[in-house]
Every structure is written in C-alpha cells, then in structure tokens.
Amino acid sequence: MFLLFSSAICADENDDIVNGCNFSNAEFGTVAIQICIKDNQAARAAVSQYPEEVKGIVARCVRGRELGWSMVKLCIDKDIEAEAALANYATEHDSQMKDCEMEFGGRGAARIKACVDQAIETARSPRN
Numbered sequence: 001m002f003l004l005f006s007s008a009i010c011a012d013e014n015d016d017i018v019n020g021c022n023f024s025n026a027e028f029g030t031v032a033i034q035i036c037i038k039d040n041q042a043a044r045a046a047v048s049q050y051p052e053e054v055k056g057i058v059a060r061c062v063r064g065r066e067l068g069w070s071m072v073k074l075c076i077d078k079d080i081e082a083e084a085a086l087a088n089y090a091t092e093h094d095s096q097m098k099d100c101e102m103e104f105g106g107r108g109a110a111r112i113k114a115c116v117d118q119a120i121e122t123a124r125s126p127r128n
Contacts, residue, residue: 017041020068036068043069047076054080060108075108082109086116093120 021036050058061075100115
C-alpha cells in the first residue's frame with residue numbers, strides 16, 4: 001500500500017515538473033524543456049537527501065516548489081549557508097539579529113542574514 005501511494009506522489013511530482021518545464025521553456029524548444037526536467041528531477045532527488053538537522057529549512061523551502069525544485073534546493077542551500085554565517089557573527093550584532101529575526105523570521109536564515117548585513121553596513125557608513 002505504501003509503495004503505491006509513494007509511486008502516485010512521485011508520478012504527480014514528475015507531472016508537475018514536466019508541466020512546469022513545458023510552460024516555462026516552451027519558447028526555447030524541446031532541448032531546453034528536457035534540460036529543465038532533468039535539472040528539476042536531480043534537484044528533487046538532492047532535496048530528499050538533506051540531513052534531519054535541516055528538516056525545518058527543507059520544509060519551509062519545499063512550500064515554494066511551484067518555482068521548481070532547483071529553486072527549492074537553492075533556497076535550502078542559501079539558508080544552510082546563512083545559518084552558519086549568522087552563528088559566527090559576534091555578539092556585538094545581537095540587536096540587529098533580534099530585530100531582523102522579528103521582521104523576517106518566517107522567511108528563512110538567508111533573508112535574516114541579508115537584513116543583518118544591511119544593518120551592519122548602514123552602521124559602518126559615515127553619517128552625513
């Protein structure tokens with residue numbers, strides 16, 4: 001029973017990939033469509049291989065899969081990278097991090113990092 005359900009989901013996801021690639025690449029021809037399909041299938045397979053420690057990131061990014069699995073994978077990779085960078089920020093940036101987390105917390109670590117980086121840059125800029 002689980003295999004049938006699992007196969008049905010995979011078939012639906014493949015249909016979504018094929019339909020999305022056909023729609024977004026129709027003007028570029030069959031080769032572009034096939035590349036899109038192959039890339040999205042590879043990205044979807046890669047997404048399923050992320051470790052349990054990042055399941056929250058994966059779940060958030062998968063919600064945007066209508067943009068394609070390549071974008072989902074990019075979202076995950078950027079958030080993982082941003083979380084590592086945020087963990088290395090000095091305590092002197094705690095207030096910027098808290099402000100940015102309050103404003104952009106639901107949008108992922110990459111968006112929070114961009115906010116903190118902008119706040120740090122603004123603080124460093126000479127005031128007119």
